[in-house]
Amino acid sequence: MNGLTFDIAHLLAGSLVLISFMMLYQDRLFALINVFALHAVVLALSVAWQAYIQDAHHLYITAAIALVFKAIIIPVGLHRIIQRLGIHRDIETAVGIGPTMLAGIGLVTLSMVLMLRVTPEADPLAREDLAFALSIILLGLLVMVTRRNAVSQVVGFMSLENGLVLAATGAKGMPLVVEISVAFSILIAFIVIGVFLFRIRERFDSVDVGALDDYRGERR
Amino acid sequence: MNSTVALLLCGPAALLGTAILAVAASRLVYATRLIYGAALVISAALLVTIAGHLAGSPGEVSAITLPLGLPWTGARFRLDGLSAFFLVVVNLGGAVTSLYALGYGRHESAPHRVLPFYPAFLAGMNLVVLADDAFSFLLSWEFMSLASWALVMAHHSDAANRRAGTIYLVMASFGTLALLLAFGLLAGPTGSYAFDTMRVAHPGRFAAGAVLGLMLLGAGSKAGLVPLHAWLPLAHPAAPSHVSALMSGIMTKVAVYGFIRVVFDLLGEPAWWSGIAVLLIGGVTAVLGILHALMEKDLKRLLAYSTIENIGVIFASLGLALAFKANAMPSVAALAFTAALFHVLNHSFFKSLLFFGAGAVLTATGERDMEKLGGLIHRLPVTSFVFLLGCVSISALPPFNGFASEWLAFQAILQSPELPHWGLKVIVPAVGGMLALAAALAVACFVKAFGITFLGRVRSPVVERAHEVDRWSLAAMAVLAAFCLLAGILPGFVIDGLSPVTLSLIGDRMPVQTAQPWLSIVPIAESRSSYNGLLVFVFITISASLAAFVIHRFASHALRRGPAWGCGFADAVPAAQYTAVSFAQPIRRVFGGFAFRARETVEMPAPGSLEPARLKVDMHDVAWEIFYQPITGAIDFATERLNHLQFLTIRRYLTLVFLYLVILLLVLALWP
Numbered sequence: 004m005n006g007l008t009f010d011i012a013h014l015l016a017g018s019l020v021l022i023s024f025m026m027l028y029q030d031r032l033f034a035l036i037n038v039f040a041l042h043a044v045v046l047a048l049s050v051a052w053q054a055y056i057q058d059a060h061h062l063y064i065t066a067a068i069a070l071v072f073k074a075i076i077i078p079v080g081l082h083r084i085i086q087r088l089g090i091h092r093d094i095e096t097a098v099g100i101g102p103t104m105l106a107g108i109g110l111v112t113l114s115m116v117l118m119l120r121v122t123p124e125a126d127p128l129a130r131e132d133l134a135f136a137l138s139i140i141l142l143g144l145l146v147m148v149t150r151r152n153a154v155s156q157v158v159g160f161m162s163l164e165n166g167l168v169l170a171a172t173g174a175k176g177m178p179l180v181v182e183i184s185v186a187f188s189i190l191i192a193f194i195v196i197g198v199f200l201f202r203i204r205e206r207f208d209s210v211d212v213g214a215l216d217d218y219r220g221e222r223r
Numbered sequence: 224m225n226s227t228v229a230l231l232l233c234g235p236a237a238l239l240g241t242a243i244l245a246v247a248a249s250r251l252v253y254a255t256r257l258i259y260g261a262a263l264v265i266s267a268a269l270l271v272t273i274a275g276h277l278a279g280s281p282g283e284v285s286a287i288t289l290p291l292g293l294p295w296t297g298a299r300f301r302l303d304g305l306s307a308f309f310l311v312v313v314n315l316g317g318a319v320t321s322l323y324a325l326g327y328g329r330h331e332s333a334p335h336r337v338l339p340f341y342p343a344f345l346a347g348m349n350l351v352v353l354a355d356d357a358f359s360f361l362l363s364w365e366f367m368s369l370a371s372w373a374l375v376m377a378h379h380s381d382a383a384n385r386r387a388g389t390i391y392l393v394m395a396s397f398g399t400l401a402l403l404l405a406f407g408l409l410a411g412p413t414g415s416y417a418f419d420t421m422r423v424a425h426p427g428r429f430a431a432g433a434v435l436g437l438m439l440l441g442a443g444s445k446a447g448l449v450p451l452h453a454w455l456p457l458a459h460p461a462a463p464s465h466v467s468a469l470m471s472g473i474m475t476k477v478a479v480y481g482f483i484r485v486v487f488d489l490l491g492e493p494a495w496w497s498g499i500a501v502l503l504i505g506g507v508t509a510v511l512g513i514l515h516a517l518m519e520k521d522l523k524r525l526l527a528y529s530t531i532e533n534i535g536v537i538f539a540s541l542g543l544a545l546a547f548k549a550n551a552m553p554s555v556a557a558l559a560f561t562a563a564l565f566h567v568l569n570h571s572f573f574k575s576l577l578f579f580g581a582g583a584v585l586t587a588t589g590e591r592d593m594e595k596l597g598g599l600i601h602r603l604p605v606t607s608f609v610f611l612l613g614c615v616s617i618s619a620l621p622p623f624n625g626f627a628s629e630w631l632a633f634q635a636i637l638q639s640p641e642l643p644h645w646g647l648k649v650i651v652p653a654v655g656g657m658l659a660l661a662a663a664l665a666v667a668c669f670v671k672a673f674g675i676t677f678l679g680r681v682r683s684p685v686v687e688r689a690h691e692v693d694r695w696s697l698a699a700m701a702v703l704a705a706f707c708l709l710a711g712i713l714p715g716f717v718i719d720g721l722s723p724v725t726l727s728l729i730g731d732r733m734p735v736q737t738a739q740p741w742l743s744i745v746p747i748a749e750s751r752s753s754y755n756g757l758l759v760f761v762f763i764t765i766s767a768s769l770a771a772f773v774i775h776r777f778a779s780h781a782l783r784r785g786p787a788w789g790c791g792f793a794d795a796v797p798a799a800q801y802t803a804v805s806f807a808q809p810i811r812r813v814f815g816g817f818a819f820r821a822r823e824t825v826e827m828p829a830p831g832s833l834e835p836a837r838l839k840v841d842m843h844d845v846a847w848e849i850f851y852q853p854i855t856g857a858i859d860f861a862t863e864r865l866n867h868l869q870f871l872t873i874r875r876y877l878t879l880v881f882l883y884l885v886i887l888l889l890v891l892a893l894w895p
Contacts, residue, residue, distance in 0.1 A: 097874065113885065117892040141885070148878045156877075 008056045009127075015049035016135040016169060020111065023142035023162055027107050028100045032085050032154055036078045039158050043073035046165045053172045062172055069168065073161065081154060090152070098149040110141040132173030139166030227276050228285045228302040231310070231353060234269040238262065238346035242339050249335035255328040258338045262345060263321035269314040269349070273307055282723045286355060293358045296416050301355035304723040305488065308564060309352045309480045312571050315706075316473040317345045319699050323579050324465040326695030330586050336377040337463055344370035344469065348477050357406035357416040361399060364481070368395040368445070371474060374466045375458045387457035394444050394454040401441030402481070405434045409489055418489060425491040435497055438485050439504065445478035447531045448538060449508040450846040455531060456515070460523035460591070464582025467523060471530040472575035476567050479537055486545070487560075487728045495644055498546025502650060505542050506657035509535030511846075513664040514818050517671065517810055518842065520593050520803040522581045525672055526574065529617065532661055533570045537563050539654055540632045544729065546647050547635070553731035555638045558746050560729050562631035564721050569624040569710060573616040576703035577672075580610035583696055584676065587689035593672070593803045598681040602689040607677040609700040614669040616707040619662050622760035624710035627744070629662060630754055631718075634746040664810065671806045680787075680797040712756040715744050804840075811840070819843055 022042045029035040047070035054062030118134035125133075143163025147156045164187050241261045248254045276283075284303045292298040302310075324341070331337055347367030354360035372395065376388040408430050409421045426434065444451035459470045486493070486501075512531030519525040540563035547556035583606045584599065585591055600607040616623040619630075636658070639651035681687060691697070710717055715736030722732040736744050743755040815821030819842040828834040871879070 110885070113888055113892060117888055120892060144877075144881045144884070148874065148881050151874065 008052075012049070012052055012056065012173075013131055015045060015052055016132055016173070018045050019049065019165070019169060020135050020138050020142070023139050023146075023166075024104070024107055026146055026158070026162060027103050027142065027149070030100070032090065032152065033082065035155055035158055036081050036085075039162060040074050040078040042162055042165060043069050043078075046169060047074060049169060050172045057175055059175075065168065065172060069165075073165070077161070081158070085154060090154075097151050103145065103149050107142055107145055110145060111138040114138045114141055126175070129174045133170055136166045136170030136173065139163070139169060142166075226285070227272070227283075228287045228300050228353065230272055231269060231302060231349075232287070232289075232300060234265055234272075234314075235346035235349045235353075237265045238342040238349070241265070241342040242346070245338040245342065249338045254338060255331065255334055256325060258342065259321045259324040259328055262342050263318055263325070265342075266314045266318035266321060266345065269310065270318060273310050273314070276302070277307055277311075277720070282727070292356070292362070293416060296356050296358060298359045299355035299417055300350075300353045300359070301418070302353065304727050305480070305483060306352045308721065308724055309476065309567075310349065312476050312568055313345075313348045313352060313473055316469060316571050316575055317348075319575060319702055320465050320469050320473075322702070323468070323582070323696050323699035326693035326699075327463075327465050327579075327582055327586065329693075331463060333377060336379075337374060337466070340370045340373040340377075341466065344374060344466070344474075347371075348473060351477050352480055355418045357410065357418070357421075360418075360481075361402060361406065364402065365395075365399050367474065367477065368399065371458075371462070371466070371470055374462045374470075377463060377466075378461070381461075383457075384461040387454070387461040390454045391458040394451065398441045398444035398451075401437045401444070405437035405441060405485060408434050408437070409485070418484075421489045422491075428494060431490055431494065432497070434490055435486060435500070438482050439500065442478045442482035442485075443504070443538075446475045446482070446534045446538070447508075447512075448504055448534065449511045449531070450850045452508070452512070452531050453844070453847055453851060456519075456524050456527040459527040459530065460521065464523070464578055464585060467527070467582070468575040468578035471527060471578060472571045475530060475534055476571055479534070479541075479563075479567055482538075483541065483728070486541075493545045493549040495546075495549045495647075497549060498542045498544075499646065499650055501542030501545055502539055502654045503542075505535045505537070505539030506654035506661075507535070508532070509539060509661035510657050510664070511535075511818060513661045513668055514810070514814055517664060517668045517807045518804075518815075518819065521591050522584065522593055522596075522672065522676060523578070523591050525593075525668065526577050526581060529577075529665065529668060530570075530574055532665060533566065533574065533617075535661065536629065536632065536658060537566050537570070539658055540566065540635070542654075543632070543635050543651065546642070546651065547638070548729055550642055550644060550647070552638070552641065553729055554733075554747065555635055555641075557725040557729045557731040557733055558631060558638075559635035560725050561718055561721050561733055562628055562635060564724060565631060565710075565714070565717055566625075566628035568717065569616070569628050569707070572703050572706045572710065573613045573625060576609065576613040576700055576707065577617065579696060579700045579703070580606055580613060583692040583700070586692050586696075588685040590683070590685050593675045595683040596676045596686060597679045597797065597800065598677075598686055599689060600677040602686060603677075603691050605691060605697050606700065607673075609697075609704045610677065611673055612704040612707060613700075614673045616711070618666040618669045620666070621754075622708070622711045622756045622763065624707050624714070627711055627714040627717075627754070627756060629658075631744075631746060632658065634752060637752075638747070667807075667810060671803060675801070675803045675806065679800045682797045682800075708760075712760045713742060714754075714756055715739065715742055718744060815842065818845065820845060 019042065022038060022045060025038045026035060026042070029038055047066045050062055050069060051066040054060065054066060114137035115134050118130065118137055122130050122133065140163050143159050143161075143166060146159030146162060150156050150159060167187070241258060244261075245254065245258045248257060251257075282304060284301065286299065286301040289298040289300070328334065328337070344367060347363055347370050350363035351360060351367055354363050372388060372392050375391055376384065378384050379388065406416065406421075408426060409424075410416050411424055411426065411430075413420075413424075415421070415424075425431075439448065440451065444454075447455040459467050462470060486497075509532045512528050512533075512535055516525045516528035516532065519528055540559050543559035544556045544563060547553070547559060581591070583603065584596065587603055587606075588596060588599075590596055612623070616625045619625040621627075633655065636651055636655035639648060639655070642648050642651065718733055718736045722735075726732045734745055734748070739745055739749070739753070741755055742757050743749075743753045745753045811819075811821055812823075821843075822841045824839045824841070826837040826839060828836060
């Protein structure tokens with residue numbers, strides 16, 4: 004593998020981590036979704052680049068799915084949902100931005116240390132890739148944990164799933180990558196957004212998951 | 224040769240089929256006869272198969288692998304000397320119990336709660352003994368536990384039975400957990416769960432010690448070792464009497480089988496200290512079990528506690544075998560091991576017999592409380608005779624079988640001065656003292672059990688209406704009594720029959736007994752000690768007949784009934800007789816202080832009051848208070864603290880999962 008392909012793969016994966024950080028401090032829903040769309044575009048580029056350098060043509064399908072579904076259809080759909088629900092002005096972080104960013108830095112450090120320790124004999128590209136992927140997964144979880152709104156929790160979950168796809172494509176010869184990414188996309192698109200949001204909406208007139216707790220008679 | 228074990232596997236399969244049939248047919252009128260008859264036929268057929276195998280080629284091993292269970296191991300089954308012996312115990316007990324149940328089961332108020340589980344229970348015990356990989360073993364073991372639990376819960380409308388069932392279920396799960404961990408350690412990092420790979424792989428010293436401890440917990444909780452015995456005196460009497468006989472007489476032996484299979488067969492050579500723990504626990508179990516039995520006035524609970532004592536004797540003998548084997552004295556180890564197996568067989572005979580007798584008393588009078596019985600010898604002459612034979616056997620009096628096996632165990636103890644290790648030199652005689660104490664107390668206990676129940680004057684009107692039980696029950700009891708006598712007067716044949724087992728597990732055997740003159744048995748060498756049960760029997764028979772002849776020839780022929788001596792009281796009411804509690808009082812005063820923290824208080828009436836003074840005895844189950852209450856308290860405390868975790872918000876749950884993941888990753892990152 005020559006230096007340039009490695010550098011480009013590295014650059015794309017690194018920018019995914021960076022965009023995950025950008026998600027952490029978006030306190031408006033529209034902005035969050037736009038950043039997520041950007042995240043998906045970069046993921047699509049990264050997967051396509053992997054397909055090119057690994058000479059694995061089926062990965063182009065994964066890249067196309069990422070581009071079409073996650074970068075276009077889902078963000079557009081979420082935009083419309085938010086407008087219909089009229090929650091586009093909500094500011095809904097549960098934890099302050101400063102501590103969240105610090106926690107994110109800690110998580111990235113943790114995943115770097117961990118991955119570099121446990122995979123000393125692996126292919127260097129896969130190694131870096133796995134470290135970045137774990138960072139993205141942990142940052143996605145952090146987004147889910149620090150938000151109150153169901154929409155932004157779903158966005159956090161999808162960015163987490165982007166990390167999984169990155170990990171799966173980065174390792175050469177991973178079986179069923181395309182199938183897994185398709186399954187995940189369908190899961191998110193239909194079940195989570197459709198059923199989850201509208202059920203909450205119908206019942207509680209809000210997509211704040213705190214309403215569920217009010218319903219159970221619990222304090223927050 | 225695979226045909227024998229395949230043939231034997233048809234037995235449990237047929238029993239399971241019978242269980243399914245029983246679910247469908249249990250409400251029919253003739254269902255009781257049908258199911259118990261089928262169980263009798265299947266058990267007898269299994270017995271004949273094993274007898275044929277033992278007669279033809281006793282040392283031969285036959286194994287089979289069925290494509291069930293774990294995909295890479297399969298369900299393995301194997302018949303060797305040890306499993307053949309325990310199959311004899313299980314199926315002999317199963318056949319006689321089914322015979323008894325043909326009569327006893329007719330009095331069952333809810334047969335549809337008993338009939339389906341009874342054959343399933345028998346099938347489970349057979350499968351445990353035949354299993355040859357950890358998965359099949361644990362599955363059969365748990366199946367056996369659950370089937371017996373269902374039988375304990377047969378009369379679940381009684382709150383005491385429900386409590387017994389719950390405690391039994393908890394202890395059985397705990398025991399299976401311990402077994403699971405033990406097999407995990409034996410399988411090692413490769414995870415090979417077949418017994419034949421465990422047999423060649425020898426775990427390290429630490430792992431071997433852990434396996435021994437876990438087996439003591441796992442098999443010991445099923446067998447009833449102190450302090451894991453708490454469930455046994457509750458659960459065994461709660462089941463219908465024929466099931467009590469199976470649980471006490473047979474299922475505890477299956478637990479002993481599990482212990483022997485792992486510790487003697489799979490674990491390899493024992494360390495020198497491994498016998499000590501087993502010895503001490505066995506000794507303590509024997510003494511505490513029989514002390515509890517002495518304090519008991521419920522006949523079936525007394526028998527259940529006495530089972531604990533006998534399990535203690537068996538485990539002490541096994542501990543002796545371990546100690547001698549580890550110290551390169553294989554001939555004495557073979558002696559101790561033979562004693563343990565012989566006692567397994569004997570206890571399965573007389574404990575089943577005694578539970579049958581208790582069941583007959585229960586059928587005839589509806590009463591288990593000895594304080595309400597008495598004088599039954601006139602109403603139930605046959606039952607009381609066979610019960611007496613059972614009591615004599617379990618009290619280890621010659622010429623019956625209990626004496627033969629306990630005598631062998633003491634012969635092994637007497638070899639302890641030759642042990643090289645000073646710790647064992649001290650501990651073995653001490654345990655011998657405990658066993659001697661337990662044997663003496665057992666005599667007192669069964670004098671009490673027989674005397675209070677069958678002798679003396681009638682204590683309550685239920686006894687007046689009692690009638691002798693049916694022929695099936697009497698036949699089953701008579702068969703067992705005959706076995707007790709036969710094994711007692713001809714122990715040499717049993718010992719020689721056990722020699723293939725000791726040869727394969729200990730590596731040595733006792734001298735050939737049938738070659739001895741006059742059918743004596745000789746543990747080590749004739750110059751040291753020998754015992755002849757037949758001679759004792761003949762002597763007792765002849766002298767007793769002579770005495771009877773002389774009395775009847777030279778004294779009066781007439782049967783006279785005179786007034787009983789009234790101890791100086793004008794009108795001796797039946798309540799003035801010895802009761803079960805008052806009979807045990809001297810022993811309670813000697814041992815009660817440390818064994819039960821017993822305290823007696825006299826409540827005197829106020830001066831001038833005409834109320835009687837009262838003697839109150841306050842007793843504690845020490846094992847329950849020391850071991851169980853702290854555990855239940857800790858569990859209650861922890862659940863109370865963890866309860867509010869059920870009512871968090873979704874985001875908090877996510878946070879908890881997230882933090883847990885981060886902590887795990889941190890541990891992984893910082894692990895040296």
